[in-house]
Each structure stands twice: as structure tokens, then as C-alpha cells.
Amino acid sequence: MPDPAKSTAKPAKQPVNKTRFTDSQVAVTRVGILGCGTVGGALVDLISQRAAAIEESVGIRLEVRHIAVRNLEADRGPAVNPDWLSTDSNAVATAEDVDIVIELLGGIEPARELILGALNAGKPVITGNKELVANHGAELFAAAAKNKVDFLFEAAVAGAIPILRPLRESLLGEDVIRIMGIVNGTTNFILTRMTEDGASYDEALTEAQELGYAEADPTADVEGFDAGAKAAIMASIAFGVEVVANDVHHEGISNIDQTDIAFANRLGYRIKLLAIAEVFGTGANKEVDVRVHPVMVPLTHPLASVRGSFNAIFVEGAAAGELMFYGRGAGGDPTSSAVLGDLVDAAVNLRGNTFLPVPAGAPAVIRSIDEVDSAYYLNMEVGDAPGVLAEVAGVFGQNGVSIGSMEQTGLGDDARLVFITHIAKERALQQTLIELGELGSVRAIRSVLRVIED
Numbered sequence: 001m002p003d004p005a006k007s008t009a010k011p012a013k014q015p016v017n018k019t020r021f022t023d024s025q026v027a028v029t030r031v032g033i034l035g036c037g038t039v040g041g042a043l044v045d046l047i048s049q050r051a052a053a054i055e056e057s058v059g060i061r062l063e064v065r066h067i068a069v070r071n072l073e074a075d076r077g078p079a080v081n082p083d084w085l086s087t088d089s090n091a092v093a094t095a096e097d098v099d100i101v102i103e104l105l106g107g108i109e110p111a112r113e114l115i116l117g118a119l120n121a122g123k124p125v126i127t128g129n130k131e132l133v134a135n136h137g138a139e140l141f142a143a144a145a146k147n148k149v150d151f152l153f154e155a156a157v158a159g160a161i162p163i164l165r166p167l168r169e170s171l172l173g174e175d176v177i178r179i180m181g182i183v184n185g186t187t188n189f190i191l192t193r194m195t196e197d198g199a200s201y202d203e204a205l206t207e208a209q210e211l212g213y214a215e216a217d218p219t220a221d222v223e224g225f226d227a228g229a230k231a232a233i234m235a236s237i238a239f240g241v242e243v244v245a246n247d248v249h250h251e252g253i254s255n256i257d258q259t260d261i262a263f264a265n266r267l268g269y270r271i272k273l274l275a276i277a278e279v280f281g282t283g284a285n286k287e288v289d290v291r292v293h294p295v296m297v298p299l300t301h302p303l304a305s306v307r308g309s310f311n312a313i314f315v316e317g318a319a320a321g322e323l324m325f326y327g328r329g330a331g332g333d334p335t336s337s338a339v340l341g342d343l344v345d346a347a348v349n350l351r352g353n354t355f356l357p358v359p360a361g362a363p364a365v366i367r368s369i370d371e372v373d374s375a376y377y378l379n380m381e382v383g384d385a386p387g388v389l390a391e392v393a394g395v396f397g398q399n400g401v402s403i404g405s406m407e408q409t410g411l412g413d414d415a416r417l418v419f420i421t422h423i424a425k426e427r428a429l430q431q432t433l434i435e436l437g438e439l440g441s442v443r444a445i446r447s448v449l450r451v452i453e454d
Contacts, residue, residue, distance in 0.1 A: 128155030181313030
């Protein structure tokens, strides 16, 4: 018999309990979803895939109980139990066996009334509805605070990119002074195709529609309204004031053509549609500038290399400096990832009988676009005759707009002049354009774009 004291046999391995929470410790959170389109269907799939991992990690068992839809007969995939479906949105929003409501209908009404109904019934609400939050955010924030429940909307701004949560939590002690970024994948895709493949605007837009990046009516995307709603939301959270969609200055990309793309490339820039929000002053003197427009971005700037349908957002803080958030900003899977993140947060807070209020700031004092400082790109056609360049340059000088560089090319009997100015007030630039348009030698001002420095 071997001596037990000298035995080298290894003790039998004990089974490892990988579950962090016992059944008695797990809290069941019952979910009601309003809308089951692209994002809603992807969300149900993602909940099914991630439920076990979430339960193990935070002790929350997510259970979808009800889904409000318009059409009960549509095929919604194997993850959606037909018994969950209902056409009664109000009943889902206030159901006794629903703990958290997720709104994915889009638009203002009936989404606003449904959300208010759920909040007033004491239910946390999660939404990806940028139009609603950008226009009625203050009302919804107040209703959530009154009922002491969460109102979360990470998915409303940049899909899977976490930007609102960092602004609300991680950067709470930071003095955020500027946000600037690409927050619309449709326009970034179009501009990428025009830049890299020589596509016309119409060709690139058609391809974006065929790939599902753009709607049949692309106005909200290409004219900057979608990005403007997102800019309003980010400014409200970052600066602690109420900014609504109508406060945002919008310009779109529908007038960008291959001439602009070619000059931008030659001069060392990429054209991007940017959402920009800045704050000036403090306290009673605080002003907010929120705008969306095409910008010539230097090739050395990180935003210049953001391609296709990707998004990227810069946040500049007084202490932290520049932070960049990058990723997919739209689509069913990325957006559902952001919604699920909010759902887990809300479920954990609900179990702990707490919530994270959104501060209800006073309406923002909006700085006029006329007060914006920027460098500018101007592309104009003029008569090719002696003295024309001096005449044009004189108009710039009379309005205090300094010319940084100029390029002239022939156009038959006319000439094209391309200018990059030094930084000037928008008001001065607009007056310059008016006076240039009054010159008989100026045939047309084809393009005016703002330029950012590296």
C-alpha cells in the first residue's frame, strides 16, 4: 500500500460554479417593445443571444413579454414569439406585466404619448428616437424625474457608439467645450464614394438607397436634419442646457459636386458633413453654437479618414483634451446593441430602486451663425479679363476677409477662381458673397464651404 503521506496524486478537481447569482438572487425584468422593424427585430435576437451572459454578469433575467406591431402577420424571425405580438400600443406601454418599455416606433406621435404614458405608470423607458428627443426631450426628462424612473436614449445619436453615456457619466466633471463629428452614415457613404471612386452625387445617392443606407426620400439625411437632431441632443447633454432641433443651423451635401471633391483633394482636404456644437462663456453669459454643414477637413485630421457609413465624434474638454469615439452609427445590429446596453442599465437601476436623471437645463441662448469664426473655401467663375482678380480681391479686403491662398484655371472665355480664406466672421463672409454677386465680372459663385484647421 502506498504511504498516504508520500502520495503525489492530485486531489480531484471540484466543480466550478460559473453562475454568479443563485435563482433566488436573480431579478426578472419584463420587457415591452413598441415597434418591431429592423431595430426591434435585431434587439429581440440580441436579447435572446445575450440573456444568459447578462444574467450571469448582473443577476438580471431579461424576458420579452409584449411587442406592439402594426401587422400581426409579418414574418419577424424565429426569436419573436407570436404570442408576444399585439396591435395595442397603449396596452403594451402600460401593461402590469411589463417593467421596462422600449420605444422603437420613430416619429413624434404616437411615440411621445406612449412614452409619457409609460413614464407616468412608473416604468423606465428606452428609446432610439432622435427626432422625439431632439424636439421634446425636456418634457420627457421632466416626466421621468417626476416618476423617479430612467429615460435612456443612447441609440438616438450614433448607433453602437457610446457617446451619451460618457457625456452623462464619465465626463460629468469635465468642462466640455466642443463636440464635432460625423454622425450620419448615409452622407459619409455618399461623400466617400464621390471621393474614392469618382461617383457623381446622384450615383452615390442611388447606391446608398440600394444598400439600405438611405431612404426613398433622403432629405433628412442629405440636408443635415438627421445630424442636426443628434447635434441638439449631444449639446443638451454636454452643456446642460435645452437645445432643440430648430436651434440647429443646417446645410446639406446635395450641392457638392466632383469639382469640389477634386479641388479638396488637390488642396489636401476631404469634404465631410460635420455636426458641431460649441459653448462660449459661463452662467448667464453662456451661449451655444450648434450647426451642421459640409466642411473641408485636412487630410491629417482623424475625421478625414472616416470612410463609408462609419461615424466618429470628437469631444473636447478643458482638462481631458480631445477624445474620439468611432464605430458604426446606424443599422439594426449596432443600434440594437446601444438599446440593449440601456436596457441592462435600466434593469439594474430598477432592481436597486434608483435612476439616473437627465438634468433639465434652461433653454439655450443660441449664438447666431453670423457670429461663427471659420476659414472658407470659395469656388467662383469670373470673366477672364485684366483687372478682374484685383476687383474680386478688393471685395474681400473691404469686408475684412483675408485671402490665404488662390488658384486660377481657365474656362474658355472665363476663368475659375478658388480661394481659401483665413479665419473670418460668417457675417463678413456673407457680405462678401453679396458684393461679389453684384460684380459684373463674377459669372457665378459655385461653392462655399467652411474649412477647419488641423
